[in-house]
Amino acid sequence: MEERRKKNTGNPSWRERINFNTKVAVFLVLFSILFYVLIPYQIEKPKLFMGRALMGMKPTLFPRLTMIGLLGLSIWYFLHSFKLEEKNLFGELDRKSLTRIGVTFAIMVAYALLLEPLGFVFSSALTGGVLTFYLGNRNIFILFVVIIIIPLVIFFIFTRALHVSLPEGLLEYLLFRD
Numbered sequence: 001m002e003e004r005r006k007k008n009t010g011n012p013s014w015r016e017r018i019n020f021n022t023k024v025a026v027f028l029v030l031f032s033i034l035f036y037v038l039i040p041y042q043i044e045k046p047k048l049f050m051g052r053a054l055m056g057m058k059p060t061l062f063p064r065l066t067m068i069g070l071l072g073l074s075i076w077y078f079l080h081s082f083k084l085e086e087k088n089l090f091g092e093l094d095r096k097s098l099t100r101i102g103v104t105f106a107i108m109v110a111y112a113l114l115l116e117p118l119g120f121v122f123s124s125a126l127t128g129g130v131l132t133f134y135l136g137n138r139n140i141f142i143l144f145v146v147i148i149i150i151p152l153v154i155f156f157i158f159t160r161a162l163h164v165s166l167p168e169g170l171l172e173y174l175l176f177r178d
Contacts, residue, residue: 017082031070035063039060107131121168122170
C-alpha cells in the first residue's frame, strides 16, 4: 500500500493534504457551532413593558446571523483548504510582531471590559483610537473618523434604525441627564 502511494505522487492522500488552513477551518466550524448554541444563554432577555418587548427584534438575531455567516465561510474555507499549499508562518514571527499581537489582544479584552461601564460609543472610540495610533497611523483625519464618526454612526444605525440596544454608559449620562 505504501508503494502504491509513493508511485501515485500526483494525488496525495487526504491526510497528506491536511495543512494549517484545514486545522484553522475545522476550529472555526466548531467555534461557530458552539457559540451559535451558547448565544441565548449569554445575552440578556429584553425588558418587557406591559407584557411586550421594547425592541422589534430579538437580541440574539445579529449574533446568531454572525455565527451562521462564520459557519458558512468556515465550511467554504475547509473545502478550499486542501488545495492551498501555504506554509504556516506563525512560527517565524519575530518578537516585535508577537508583541503587537499580544498588545492588540489585550486592548480588545479591555474593550470588552469597558463596554458596559463606558458604553459603546466611548469604549469604541477609545479602542479604535488607541489601536489606530499604536499600529502606526498618525493621520489626524483618520484618527478623527475612527474615534468620533464611526462609533456614532454605528451606534445610531443600531439603536435608531434597527432598534437594537447597545450599552449607552457615559453617553446616556451626557445626553439624558436632567
